[in-house]
Amino acid sequence: MPTRGNIYKEGNTSTLFDLYLGMDDEASGYENIRIASSVLGFKQKEISHVVKDVEQFTELGEALYRPLRTYSAGMRVRLAFCIATSIDTDIMLIDEIIGVGDNHFLEKAKQRMLNKVGQTKMLFLASHAYFVLKDFCHKGLVFSKGKIVYEGNIDEAIDYYDRNKHVL
């Protein structure tokens, strides 16, 4: 088990590694916005911005009054994605989970990220879903056993991965 390592980064980061964000299944959508915002350390002013943003972006409407346990996986990803991307940061790290969303959501999420280019300076997305990767990224890194084995534009990286996936 690795017990050592270093992180070098310039700028502040936000992450979306899981859909959990400390949220409570029994609490309503609105309450969970507050919970997640507290966990992520948003300031009071920012929280009211996040609430408005969620209302607009997620199209959850009335569902925001219902407990989180009544949400489908797609609804959860919309909520979590929106909260996590609501406050602008320099670097955004996202894991696999974004693929849970439906096509409509993915299109909106892509638009949102594109609009944020300029504010968010870097989006880092880990996924095996090619269509998601092609949608969001223009550069690709292929990893094997924790090391970068290929670096190039996204189409070439996917190509490389496809050709070598039996040995990676």
Added chain:
Amino acid sequence: MSLYSILQWIYLGWIDIKGRYRRTVLGPFWLVATTFLSIAMMGVIYSTIFKVEINEFIPYIAAGIVAWYFISGVIMESCNGLISNKFLLLSKPIPIFLINMRILSRHVIIFFHNMIVLILCLLYFGRLQDVLIFPTILGIIFNCAIVIALGIFLSLICARFRDIVQVITSLINILFLITPIVWNKKVLESRDFLAEWNLFSHLVDLIRSPLLGQIPSIESYTISFAFFVFIALLAYISSRKLRNFMYWL
């Protein structure tokens, strides 16, 4: 780490309590009911065993148990503090102090719920006017400081060495029995050093005595303060040494 972020995590502790009792009929009064039952049953049985006056004994047990539930509750939960927040900690660096603040705030809320039982009990036995408010608050603050320092230390060490979680769980059960909570240290007679040397009997006493109308001994204050300094130092050292605890989550 700002005052605002501390308030946010206190709020999260409140949310936890709310979440735990959602969709139950009695809600947090389940806690009150549990405390009430344990005080009533232990009070009757132990006062019979030790052949002491029940009017004296039940308020004693009640104040002791409420204090003990608070102290032991924070300690037990702190063991899993970092482990159960794994997902949060992996996606965002959060000061350990805040995680422990959330646990503490949860137990302070539970403590005040349990106070209802205690107040009713003191009222019933006509002891309510004896309560020394200022020393009680001082006792609570002392205990908060100690359990938060102990919590930071334990949450770190338990994340790294998982066996410690089991050790603490068994120790807490033993401590409940060997600390004068459901028995008075007077019954030890010439062997009362067994209680004097037990740190936790002093910690419990800081809350219990003023609730029963006595000022805790200076000894209890000094010992508790010395313990706090020691544990705070330990917490500081462990947070330096185990800076990479994330790898062990």
